[in-house]
Amino acid sequence: MEFETFKEFFSLENIQNLLSQYRSFGPLPGVLLPMLEAFLPVLPLFVFIMANAAAFGLWGGFVYSWLGTCGGALIVFFLVRKYGQKRLFLFISRHKRIKKLLDWIERHGFGPLFLILCFPFTPSSAINVVAGLSKIKTSQFVLAVLCGKLVMVFMVSYIGYDVRALFQQPVRTAITGVIIVILWFVGKQLEKRLTQGLSKKVKSK
Numbered sequence: 001m002e003f004e005t006f007k008e009f010f011s012l013e014n015i016q017n018l019l020s021q022y023r024s025f026g027p028l029p030g031v032l033l034p035m036l037e038a039f040l041p042v043l044p045l046f047v048f049i050m051a052n053a054a055a056f057g058l059w060g061g062f063v064y065s066w067l068g069t070c071g072g073a074l075i076v077f078f079l080v081r082k083y084g085q086k087r088l089f090l091f092i093s094r095h096k097r098i099k100k101l102l103d104w105i106e107r108h109g110f111g112p113l114f115l116i117l118c119f120p121f122t123p124s125s126a127i128n129v130v131a132g133l134s135k136i137k138t139s140q141f142v143l144a145v146l147c148g149k150l151v152m153v154f155m156v157s158y159i160g161y162d163v164r165a166l167f168q169q170p171v172r173t174a175i176t177g178v179i180i181v182i183l184w185f186v187g188k189q190l191e192k193r194l195t196q197g198l199s200k201k202v203k204s205k
Helices: 003-009 012-021 028-037 045-056 058-083 087-093 096-108 110-117 124-133 138-161 170-204
Strands: none
Touching: 012 028, 012 045, 028 045, 028 058, 045 058, 045 138, 058 124, 058 138, 096 110, 096 124, 110 124, 110 138
């Protein structure tokens, strides 16, 4: 399939038509499409989320997209973590740039991962693989995915639900920025509690 044909097939209109055709399956198509993007990063996650918002409404589309994209990211992470010692993954982890990214993720943990995952055009699929290969705590990665994807999916769902509102109602747009700050603070507090809890468990053994 040529690139132009690929772009045409995965247009917003075509995905909306696809969701309409399989509406009898309920939310399943709306969850599966964003989930597939974690395994096939060439798929347009942005389009899937916008189509879900248009097809299922702002909140329905948001929930289905969030469940799908988080589920896909966590499945990839756990698969890589389990089979990370296989030859393919060992080869990947020895790459110079991958090593730098591994060190960066291990040093910084939740904070930068959360910010990266807040934005829809970052290479989140690559982040899932590298995080699985790294020594980052599972709790930190899960928390970053759930919070970061929450922000990203909501912003894209909002755009997909009503593009004009972004310009006609700037106050509502500003709320998105406030949500990012709040989730950042809450995420850091949860991370501290998780770290403290793990430290206590280690000391008690």
